[in-house]
Amino acid sequence: xxxxxxxxxxxxxxxxxxxxxxxxxxxxxxxxxxxxxxxxxxxxxxxxxxxxxxxxxxxxxxxxxxxxxxxxxxxxxxxxxxxxxxxxxxxxxxxxxxxxxxxxxxxxxxxxxxxxxxxxxxxxxxxxxxxxxxxxxxxxxxxxxxxxxxxxxxxxxxxxxxxxxxxxxxxxxxxxxxxxxxxxxxxxxxxxxxxxxxxxxxxxxxxxxxxxxxxxxxxxxxxxxxxxxxxxxxxxxxxxxxxxxxxxxxxxxxxxxxxxxxxxxxxxxxxxxxxxxxxxxxxxxxxxxxxxxxxxxxxxxxxxxxxxxxxxxxxxxxxxxxxxxxxxxxxxxxxxxx
Amino acid sequence: xxxxxxxxxxxxxxxxxxxxxxxxxxxxxxxxxxxxxxxxxxxxxxxxxxxxxxxxxxxxxxxxxxxxxxxxxxxxxxxxxxxxxxxxxxxxxxxxxxxxxxxxxxxxxxxxxxxxxxxxxxxxxxxxxxxxxxxxxxxxxxxxxxxxxxxxxxxxxxxxxxxxxxxxxxxxxxxxxxxxxxxxxxxxxxxxxxxxxxxxxxxxxxxxxxxxxxxxxxxxxxxxxxxxxxxxxxxxxxxxxxxxxxxxxxxxxxxxxxx
Numbered sequence: 081x082x083x084x085x086x087x088x089x090x091x092x093x094x095x096x097x098x099x100x101x102x103x104x105x106x107x108x109x110x111x112x113x114x115x116x117x118x119x120x121x122x123x124x125x126x127x128x129x130x131x132x133x134x135x136x137x138x139x140x141x142x143x144x145x146x147x148x149x150x151x152x153x154x155x156x157x158x159x160x161x162x163x164x165x166x167x168x169x170x171x172x173x174x175x176x177x178x179x180x181x182x183x184x185x186x187x188x189x190x191x192x193x194x195x196x197x198x199x200x201x202x203x204x205x206x207x208x209x210x211x212x213x214x215x216x217x218x219x220x221x222x223x224x225x226x227x228x229x230x231x232x233x234x235x236x237x238x239x240x241x242x243x244x245x246x247x248x249x250x251x252x253x254x255x256x257x258x259x260x261x262x263x264x265x266x267x268x269x270x271x272x273x274x275x276x277x278x279x280x281x282x283x284x285x286x287x288x289x290x291x292x293x294x295x296x297x298x299x300x301x302x303x304x305x306x307x308x309x310x311x312x313x314x315x316x317x318x319x320x321x322x323x324x325x326x327x328x329x330x331x332x333x334x335x336x337x338x339x340x341x342x343x344x345x346x347x348x349x350x351x352x353x354x355x356x357x358x359x360x361x362x363x364x365x366x367x368x369x370x371x372x373x374x375x376x377x378x379x380x381x382x383x384x385x386x387x388x389x390x391x392x393x394x395x396x397x398x399x400x401x402x403x404x405x406x407x408x409x410x411x412x413x414x415x416x417x418x
Numbered sequence: 419x420x421x422x423x424x425x426x427x428x429x430x431x432x433x434x435x436x437x438x439x440x441x442x443x444x445x446x447x448x449x450x451x452x453x454x455x456x457x458x459x460x461x462x463x464x465x466x467x468x469x470x471x472x473x474x475x476x477x478x479x480x481x482x483x484x485x486x487x488x489x490x491x492x493x494x495x496x497x498x499x500x501x502x503x504x505x506x507x508x509x510x511x512x513x514x515x516x517x518x519x520x521x522x523x524x525x526x527x528x529x530x531x532x533x534x535x536x537x538x539x540x541x542x543x544x545x546x547x548x549x550x551x552x553x554x555x556x557x558x559x560x561x562x563x564x565x566x567x568x569x570x571x572x573x574x575x576x577x578x579x580x581x582x583x584x585x586x587x588x589x590x591x592x593x594x595x596x597x598x599x600x601x602x603x604x605x606x607x608x609x610x611x612x613x614x615x616x617x618x619x620x621x622x623x624x625x626x627x628x629x630x631x632x633x634x635x636x637x638x639x640x641x642x643x644x645x646x647x648x649x650x651x652x653x654x655x656x657x658x659x660x661x662x663x664x665x666x667x668x669x670x671x672x673x674x675x676x677x
Contacts, residue, residue, distance in 0.1 A: 089531075089533070089537065090531045091531050091533075094531070165510075166509065167510065297523070297528060297529075300520070301520050301523060303510055303512075304512055304517055304520050305503070305506060305507050305508075305517075306507075307472065307503050308501070308503065308506075308569075308572070309520075311470050311472060311496060311499070311500070311501040312520065312521070312523045312524055313491075313493035313494075313496040313523065313524050314492075315492065353510075357513075358510050358511060358512045358516065361531070
């Protein structure tokens with residue numbers, strides 16, 4: 081029986097962990113910006129139009145997209161794990177990504193590429209699909225007052241399968257151009273041209289991130305014990321609703337742009353836990369930072385690992401995340417679940 | 419004197435089920451110790467959850483310092499009342515001290531983190547519950563009894579005026595059971611803490627508690643001083659076990675099953 085010293089005060093742990101992770105994120109972004117098949121000549125960026133276009137139209141947007149999507153999926157994964165009190169929950173395993181992909185591909189197949197009050201309809205469709213999935217999973221998994229951990233993940237898998245089948249059907253009947261874009265989603269890729277989509281995403285995502293992180297303490301208490309949290313003054317129902325809406329928004333928008341990139345939301349929060357402990361007030365913002373770094377690095381790998389051409393980043397995260405999931409599953413057998 | 423907590427004619431039914439609690443009342447004066455006894459399924463936990471504000475009564479009301487529950491903001495309520503559930507769940511390996519520190523929440527503004535003083539209070543609470551040695555251990559690695567001690571420490575760290583305990587010592591050995599009962603009696607004497615506890619330890623209720631509420635089929639079977647409630651016929655009726663015997667000996671009551 082090992083005895084570890086009592087953890088350091090939370091304030092210090094928070095400052096240290098977030099500084100380390102922020103520095104790591106910046107380093108990852110820098111590495112990813114200089115990595116690629118086409119070498120960017122930084123000294124010529126201002127003078128040479130080709131270098132400038134390569135950097136500002138392709139390289140930089142793609143890296144920023146990786147930050148946004150990795151951060152989003154990881155943050156919502158951490159929040160969903162706490163809310164469902166299930167270490168194996170994440171946007172992917174709960175079917176939220178699948179729902180978002182279905183919504184987005186339906187919108188695309190129908191040719192809805194316009195804006196609605198300035199918000200791309202693609203975002204709204206992704207949000208709608210993701211929200212439907214999270215509500216559906218919740219309803220299926222909940223029997224009376226008891227939430228069965230196994231039922232939750234099984235429902236998520238089923239929702240994902242249904243979504244995937246529906247997306248395939250849509251892809252089959254859609255015109256070839258839309259079909260190609262839909263195929264891209266199913267694997268997950270960070271292809272993006274120009275900075276406009278980045279600003280659009282950031283405008284929606286940043287407020288949602290802040291709102292979710294503002295719920296850290298409530299989620300921390302719910303993760304410890306939801307019933308006790310209620311007696312400590314947490315309005316558990318309201319937090320549930322807020323987390324459902326916010327993660328559906330975050331995941332829906334990221335999936336609409338980058339596709340259902342798997343397992344990022346699962347492994348990143350666990351990596352933060354392993355490094356800095358269980359406290360959700362560290363895990364939530366920590367996952368945001370590490371998630372951005374992780375996906376940017378995974379994408380840098382995806383862009384360069386093949387001698388010619390590139391892999392979709394979803395392939396890399398899936399190949400890393402799948403085994404990590406199995407490892408967590410094995411580890412979880414040791415967790416006493418009551 | 420206004421009771422600290424007063425339950426007036428509480429009823430509750432689970433969705434699609436028969437009423438679990440029917441018209442049960444209880445007054446909890448300051449610095450009192452009250453035991454709730456009854457057979458399994460007699461509505462004890464349901465009643466306690468209404469006192470904790472977890473369930474909204476279908477009929478009747480709960481008053482805190484004479485004010486209806488609904489008018490007291492949950493956070494302020496949480497400063498006065500701490501609730502310890504029957505089984506402490508553990509889905510993540512939080513260190514025991516972190517779990518205990520969660521009890522400080524009602525005393526801290528939303529974006530404030532627990533400080534040195536809160537950690538002191540947390541460690542004191544762990545000591546009072548006999549669990550100081552568990553502070554750094556992950557709760558997922560603790561036994562059921564150890565988890566109960568940590569859960570009690572969390573409730574104590576809340577520094578409430580009223581503790582609601584649902585079988586707090588059901589998984590504890592004799593020594594720790596005695597330790598917890600002593601700690602609770604001490605806190606009542608020192609801080610005027612009130613305690614309402616569900617228990618099957620009838621032996622303990624005779625000497626330590628001021629009052630006993632006995633429930634049978636969701637209704638009040640008896641409510642009074644231990645010597646009034648711990649009688650053979652009444653217990654036989656409450657537990658549906660004809661061979662229960664209770665015998666007063668000085669200020670203790672012996673309860674046993676006649677073979």
